[in-house]
Amino acid sequence: MGLDELLRGLWRWRWRLALAGLGVYGLLAAVVWSWPRSYVAGLVVAPAETTGIATSALLTPAPFLQPSLLDQRPGGNFAVYLAALRAPEAARTLVRETPILAHLTERRAGPPLGALRRWLGLRIEADLDDVVAFLERNLAATPSLASVTWTVEVVARDRELALLVLERVHAAAEARVRETLADLAARRIAALEARLRVEPDLFVRQTLHELLAQQQRAALVVAADEAAAARLVSMPAVEIRPSVPNRPLLLALLLIAVGMLAVLAGAALLLLRGPAARPAPPDWPPPAPARREPVLVRTLGGDGAC
Secondary structure (H helix, E strand, O other): OOHHHHHHHHHHOHHHHHHHHHHHHHHHHHHHHHOOOEEEEEEEEEEHHHOOOOHHHHHOOOOOOOOOOOOOOOOHHHHHHHHHOOOHHHHHHHHHHOOHHHHHHHHHHOOOOHHHHHHHOOOOOOOHHHHHHHHHHHEEEEEOOOOOOEEEEEEEOOHHHHHHHHHHHHHHHHHHHHHHHHHHHHHHHHHHHHHHHHOOOHHHHHHHHHHHHHHHHHHHHHHHOOOOOEEEEEEEEEOOOOOEOOHHHHHHHHHHHHHHHHHHHHHHHHHHHOOOOOOOOOOOOOOOOOOOOOOOOOOOOOOOOO
């Protein structure tokens, strides 16, 4: 079947394809419209290393390893903060301080898959692994294209739970960074003090005293500064109306996808059917042309008479 025949076949079926596409679009649009919507809670943070009185600048008197200008990946304490947002420690904090287990258990027991889980004897009660999976799916940290700030967002069906999860996760990640820095400074201070008690050399003791002063300053900075990794630019807030999923955008994309699917399905059916048999004309096959007998011309005599 040629392209021209295929296009003519699609044009002949245009109303059938349109009705079938509208039926499929109506069903899918009903599913999208009835899907439960969720709230988005978000905050804006900036890496503490980029601020004027950064904790890392106070911890290191003369930094000599600077990141490349072409490397836009997060580094330092802020990278640890981003990783700690989805860590199992953050999930444990949510289990202790929020009703997220009850919320996830209610969702697992509700329609449409709750009855199927009970019929199959599957687990209904949520546990720590479900909370970790919830953070993996519903927590996002997005860098800004215009500045060094990052936006941290949490999506949840319950409005108060979305804000509570965002606040607890941010606090847990910041506490994790602070705890790591404080523990590192305490262990270094203990090691330097132990070395000073047994070191007799005066010049070595002077160097050890300088190192000890640096670590004591680091411990003081970590204890005094409220933002060791991420400085808050915008406080945690949650929207008033749910916005996930974006119904208008989904319906528009669904309309385009269903239209393309209808055209492709019609083309596939036409190709499977093959070229249509054309009706033969009334005088088919055409009659054979009449055979003409050759005419023999004889010349009599030499004077040209026939």
